[in-house]
Amino acid sequence: MTTRSMRRIRMAAVVAALAAGGAVAVAQSDSFDRLYAPIQPPKQIDLGKVELGKKLYFDPRLSKSGFISCNSCHNLSMGGTDNISTSIGDRWQKGPINAPTVLNSSLNLAQFWDGRAADLKEQAGGPIANPGEMAFTHTLAVDVLQSIPAYAREFKLIYGKDKIDIDMVTDAIAEFEKTLVTPNSRFDQYLLGNKQALTKDELAGYKLFNESGCVACHNGPNLGGNSFQKMGVVAPYKSASPGVEGRSAVTGKEIDRFTFKVPALRNVELTYPYFHDGAVWSLSEAVDVMGRLQLGKKFTPEENAQLVAFLKTLTGEQPVFQLPILPPSTEKTPRPRPFD
Amino acid sequence: MTTRSMRRIRMAAVVAALAAGGAVAVAQSDSFDRLYAPIQPPKQIDLGKVELGKKLYFDPRLSKSGFISCNSCHNLSMGGTDNISTSIGDRWQKGPINAPTVLNSSLNLAQFWDGRAADLKEQAGGPIANPGEMAFTHTLAVDVLQSIPAYAREFKLIYGKDKIDIDMVTDAIAEFEKTLVTPNSRFDQYLLGNKQALTKDELAGYKLFNESGCVACHNGPNLGGNSFQKMGVVAPYKSASPGVEGRSAVTGKEIDRFTFKVPALRNVELTYPYFHDGAVWSLSEAVDVMGRLQLGKKFTPEENAQLVAFLKTLTGEQPVFQLPILPPSTEKTPRPRPFD
Known part of the structure; x- marks a missing residue:
């Protein structure tokens, strides 16, 4: 199969997938704009859950050590990532994979690089109990929260029950994460009708992005995150994490080997280093690798340079909120165990 | 020497020290209130430096790993501490000493438990270059910041120079830290004239605090932080960090062995675990140990219980501010090295 025919197939699949997902209308040949959509402010948000979830997101007591919170690796000061190739876990363990951004992650078709969690709520439980990450247990995490009267009251207010459970914890975290969207990028301003929002170079990059086939995988409101694709279509990718096999670990199918959820390109200027192994640090190199290996x-x-210029127009307004103040532990709170 | 005579000597020393320091007027026998003072809102603050310093305080790129920021161990969601016995440093090294709170630390006579830094500015440079903490160098920290155009511009705006230096970095961090005060605790409301602000038990605790001699060391606006005292006056303290000798490491004097800066009691409900080795987790136990060993x-x-009730009235309004958004690194930025 030639690369051109492969590209046609992928583009057809994208258009079908988008139509099926209902995200945008089917593309017209004279306009690619319809393959994208501006980031929307979040709707149907439960603000009580958001405020509780924000505290939990910043609370390192959900880890065995008392040192690692969700925000440690999905740092909201830094594009919702840790800007490290692969993350640091309990006792400084080196993670196998690059931490994806939490920004706009509610738009993704599934969570984690291999899509093993259906949604944000399911995702939130993973790192807490992963021995290589927060290294805790759901039971202990709930015990910690239950031992803190201010948390116990807040959970009761919101969920109406005296006893906290892990479903409430992950539900509140997921609700907070739904608010972590980044609207009003210059690309969004362009999509919403301000054709002056992009410079000549950025527009040239956008045209290239569409006509070279980048759009085949990076489309929809998040410019990605809505399909699984093989890393290394035309030529194999020499991964810095060769043991990470991607989607096949979930489906058990050989055809899904080295297939990953397509990373979203929103705020890509902030979410370096790139790819599932975090091996590439510059957007310029990432564009080069993608061109050669995928197209x-x-x-x-x-x-x-034009493509990079376009990609930098995808940086939106970062979520801005007050750093939460956490309620103190009590004598009944299980103590952190960072060194044993 | 009896404990009573020792107490008299210490109290006389305190009154003399307070008079010399000009912090409060000499105590009258019928009122201990004058030995304290309400936390004041910060004055003569440079807001440009504060906003820059806030970013630096939250920026893990001041560490070798790119993972540890000032806020990692002096967490402003958690009383300005990490709520761990001794802190976690680069590569998960176990620190020798408990992280003191940054809250109200501008009121202290010196910084670090052994007072080896004269002020917040001098303190701020320490952890960055400490191999057991952030494990970086001042040169590399400055190189990182200089490589990020938004930082370079902000430093130029504030300090008027094209080249960043470490003095500017620590100056800005210190200026931010000056804003981290916690006014309006119930004890402050009491000191300012609202005698109803404390309950009967809390008032009984306050009376005990004064008449038992706790005030001898824990006085002034920060209820401590204004003198060095021996840990284990009446009986020796069995430290979990016996190698930590305190002030003698700075002065070289045998008389300063196991002498430490008296920890401030403001927000003590939030700053567990207690003592320089972080060995004691409950306020009740801390009060018991202090009573036996110091008095x-x-x-x-x-x-x-009355003393603990009083101590909990020292929790003030926590600093509330927006989580800062950090400017992204560039291709010229030295990369984090968490695993090498």
Whole structure:
């Protein structure tokens, strides 16, 4: 199969997938704009859960050590990532994979690089109990929260029960995460009708992005996150984490080997380093690798610069909120165990 | 020497020290209130430095790993501490000493438990370059900041120079830290004239605090932080960190062995675990140990509960501010090295 025919197939699949997902209308040949959509402010949000979830997101007592919170690796000061190749876990363990951004992650079709969690609520329980990450247990996490009167009252207010359970914990975290969207990027301003929002170079990059086939995988409101694709279509990717096999670990199917959820490109300027192994630090190099390995195309330096210029228009308004103040532990609270 | 005569000597020393320091007027025998003072809102603050310093305080790129920021161990969601016995440093090294709170630390006579830094500015440079903490160098920290255009511009705006230096970095962090005061605790409301602000038990605890001699060391606006005292006056303290010798490491004098800066009691409800080794987790136990080892006094359970009730009135309004958004690194930024 030639790369051109592969590209046609992928584009057809995208259009079908988008139509099925109802995210946007089917693309017209003269306009790619319809393959994208502006980031929307979150709707149907439960603000009580958001405030509780915000505290939990910042609370390192959900880890065995008392040192690692959700925000440690999905740092909201830093594009919802840790800007490290692969994350640091309990006792400084080196994680196998790059921490994806939490920003706009509610738009993704599934969570984690391999999509093993259906949604944010399911995802939130993973790191807490992962021995390589927060290294705690759901039972102990709930025990910690239950031992803190201010938390116990807040859970009771919101969920109406005296006893906290892990479903409430992950539900509140997920509700907070739904608010972590980044609207009003310059690309969104362009999509909403301000055609002056992009410079000439950025528009040239956008055109290239569409016509070279980047859009085949990076489309929809999040420019990605809505399909699984093989990393290394035209040529194999030499991963810095060769043991990470991607989607096949979930489906058990050989065809899903080295297939990953397509990373969303929103705020990509902030979410370095790139790819599931976090091996590439510059957008320019990431564009080059993607062109060669996924599209069989070597972009010229000028094209590369235009694509990078376009990608930087995807940086939206970062979520701004007050750092939460956490209620103190009590004598009944299980103590952190950072060194045993 | 009896414990009573020791107490008299210490109290006389305190009154002299307070008079010399000008913090409060000499105590009258009928009122201990004058030995304290309400927390004041910060004055003569440079807001440009505060906003820059806030970013730096939250920026893990001041560490070798890119994972540890000032806020990691002096967490402003958690009383300005990490609520761990001794802190976690680069590569999960176990620190030798408990992280003191940054809250109201501008009121202290010196910084660190052994007072080896004269002020907040001098303190701020310590952890960055400490191999057991952030494990970076001042040169590399400055290189990181200089490589990030938004930082370079902000430093130029505030300090008027094209080249960042470590003095500017620590100056800005210190200016932010000056804003981290916690006014309007119930004890402050009491000191300012609202005699109803404390309950009967809390008032009984306050009376005990004064008349038992706790005030001898824990006085002034921060209820401590304004003198160095020996840990274990009446009986030796069995430290969980016996190698930590305190002030003698700074002065070289045998008389300063196991002498430490008296920890401030403001927000003590939030700053557990207690003492320089972080070995004691409950306020009740801390009060018991202090009574026996420093005052030669065994408080009854009722007295202990009253003292703890009083100590909890020292929790003030926590600093509330927006989580800062950090400017992204560039291709020129030295990369974090968490695993090498």
